[in-house]
Amino acid sequence: xxxxxLILLFFLGFxxxxxxxxxxxxxxxxxxxxxxxxLFALGIEIGSNDDVVSKLESIxxxxxxxxxxxxxxxxxxxxxxERVSKK
Amino acid sequence: MMAILxxxxxxxxxxxxxxxxxRLPDWSINVVLYVIVFLVGVDLSKExxxxxxxxxxxxxxxxxxxxxxxxxxxxxxxxxxxxxxxLAVASGFGWYSLSAIIISNLYxxxxxxxxxxxxxxxxLYAIVLTPILSRYSxxxxxxxxxxxxMDTLLGPISHYTDRETSFLAFAHGxxxxxxxxxxxxxxxxxx
Numbered sequence: 001x002x003x004x005x006l007i008l009l010f011f012l013g014f015x016x017x018x019x020x021x022x023x024x025x026x027x028x029x030x031x032x033x034x035x036x037x038x039l040f041a042l043g044i045e046i047g048s049n050d051d052v053v054s055k056l057e058s059i060x061x062x063x064x065x066x067x068x069x070x071x072x073x074x075x076x077x078x079x080x081x082e083r084v085s086k087k
Numbered sequence: 088m089m090a091i092l093x094x095x096x097x098x099x100x101x102x103x104x105x106x107x108x109x110r111l112p113d114w115s116i117n118v119v120l121y122v123i124v125f126l127v128g129v130d131l132s133k134e135x136x137x138x139x140x141x142x143x144x145x146x147x148x149x150x151x152x153x154x155x156x157x158x159x160x161x162x163x164x165x166x167x168x169x170x171x172x173x174l175a176v177a178s179g180f181g182w183y184s185l186s187a188i189i190i191s192n193l194y195x196x197x198x199x200x201x202x203x204x205x206x207x208x209x210x211l212y213a214i215v216l217t218p219i220l221s222r223y224s225x226x227x228x229x230x231x232x233x234x235x236x237m238d239t240l241l242g243p244i245s246h247y248t249d250r251e252t253s254f255l256a257f258a259h260g261x262x263x264x265x266x267x268x269x270x271x272x273x274x275x276x277x278x
């Protein structure tokens with residue numbers, strides 16, 4: 001559902017934007033400011049969930065390991081694929 | 088510098104959520120997300136659509152999925168977690184809400200929590216690394232972001248790279264996002 005709305009909004013913006021001025025988006029860094037807002041809201045959601053906070057210590061280490069290895073693998077493969085496809 | 092500011096807005100949010108009674112309504116995150124995605128669409132509308140992009144999208148999706156599983160497999164050789172658990176958690180590709188919900192419903196609350204945090208961390212990694220790595224490799228920035236390259240990271244990616252990479256990021260995030268529920272279920276079936 002969320003996915004569907006996001007796709008529709010993206011293409012709506014893509015269509016409507018052809019008839020609008022769009023330079024203000026980059027000029028006033030609108031996207032970065034909205035991302036600040038999004039991350040702040042995410043932080044509140046994490047901090048206000050008591051269940052999540054109480055399990056924090058035992059779970060954070062495993063989470064850290066999985067995300068670190070996932071990031072490393074993605075980075076290495078992306079760089080390799082980029083190099084190979086440019087040849 | 089920007090990465091530190093972005094990260095600190097999460098941290099400030101956590102403290103506000105922990106030690107104050109300020110609560111944002113459930114729809115607020117989604118509404119901000121909607122506005123971001125809409126504006127990225129508006130911003131990209133001045134770009135000509137090019138169809139040779141399809142190859143790049145498939146290539147970067149392959150790099151993201153295969154790279155993530157290569158990393159998860161490497162970890163499984165010295166972690167106390169079971170191999171399929173690590174693979175299922177990694178299959179969130181940064182979409183913490185969905186992967187955590189699926190895993191805690193079908194498997195265990197603890198692994199669900201790990202899915203939540205590791206995928207939040209993937210997003211945080213991407214936020215921190217995007218400004219730094221965008222100079223080195225634009226596609227690596229997209230792959231690191233995983234599924235979030237179409238939503239949360241779309242703003243930073245389009246800010247730090249070019250319009251072509253923003254297109255790639257959205258299409259890549261779109262494909263990876265659709266893979267998340269399929270792949271999480273697949274690895275949970277291996278228990």
